Amino acid sequence: GENVEQHPSTLSVQEGDSAVIKCTYSDSASNYFPWYKQELGKRPQLIIDIRSNVGEKKDQRIAVTLNKTAKHFSLHITETQPEDSAVYFCAAISGGGADGLTFGKGTHLIIQP
Amino acid sequence: KAGVTQTPRYLIKTRGQQVTLSCSPISGHRSVSWYQQTPGQGLQFLFEYFSETQRNKGNFPGRFSGRQFSNSRSEMNVSTLELGDSALYLCASSLVAGGPSGNEQFFGPGTRLTVL
Numbered sequence: 001g002e003n004v005e006q007h008p009s010t011l012s013v014q015e016g017d018s019a020v021i022k023c024t025y026s027d028s029a030s031n032y033f034p035w036y037k038q039e040l041g042k043r044p045q046l047i048i049d050i051r052s053n054v055g056e057k058k059d060q061r062i063a064v065t066l067n068k069t070a071k072h073f074s075l076h077i078t079e080t081q082p083e084d085s086a087v088y089f090c091a092a093i094s095g096g097g098a099d100g101l102t103f104g105k106g107t108h109l110i111i112q113p
Numbered sequence: 114k115a116g117v118t119q120t121p122r123y124l125i126k127t128r129g130q131q132v133t134l135s136c137s138p139i140s141g142h143r144s145v146s147w148y149q150q151t152p153g154q155g156l157q158f159l160f161e162y163f164s165e166t167q168r169n170k171g172n173f174p175g176r177f178s179g180r181q182f183s184n185s186r187s188e189m190n191v192s193t194l195e196l197g198d199s200a201l202y203l204c205a206s207s208l209v210a211g212g213p214s215g216n217e218q219f220f221g222p223g224t225r226l227t228v229l
Binding site: 032034036042043044045046049089091099100101102103104105106 | 146148155156157158159160161169171203205216217218219220221222223
């Protein structure tokens with residue numbers, strides 16, 4: 001089955017700086033890669049996703065890049081704000097969806113004022 | 114449009130008991146997936162239901178089961194509860210089942226299960 005590795009587990013950045021979270025996946029058949037943000041005590045919320053036929057996608061301060069050859073994808077947050085503090089999860093799913101979404105272990109992003 | 118809802122939000126059970134959790138997907142969504150979230154293991158896929166049929170199943174023992182009704186609402190059941198079953202159980206709904214197009218999954222607030 002799919003295996004998703006996520007780094008770093010904790011990331012502390014100064015407010016206004018950029019943050020980058022990286023994930024690798026093992027199943028070359030995976031073709032959908034969402035990112036979720038989970039604030040303490042709340043549900044995971046989909047913030048951006050990318051499909052395997054696209055190399056990059058942007059939504060305001062958030063962008064995701066995908067390198068299918070290397071089997072890794074990254075989340076980029078620019079001009080970080082205090083409300084960006086949360087745990088971020090990457091995930092992958094294969095075309096058949098046989099194993100559901102496989103999640104990384106999460107990155108705790110801390111925005112320092 | 115109302116989001117995904119789950120009931121109950123909190124449950125406390127003792128070892129050996131069984132529990133049933135409920136999930137109502139977003140209106141029009143036909144696929145419901147269940148996940149277990151724990152600090153140690155993170156988010157793990159339990160199973161997915163689509164059109165009242167279990168489509169996929171994760172690596173969990175047979176004590177974990179589920180079903181889906183004709184209105185797409187889903188329930189999951191855990192029998193013979195163990196201490197290690199304490200977790201946040203999340204369901205997610207999507208418009209159609211996972212496939213080549215990969216459809217967005219939207220999560221409910223979860224049910225916090227504590228097994229004593």
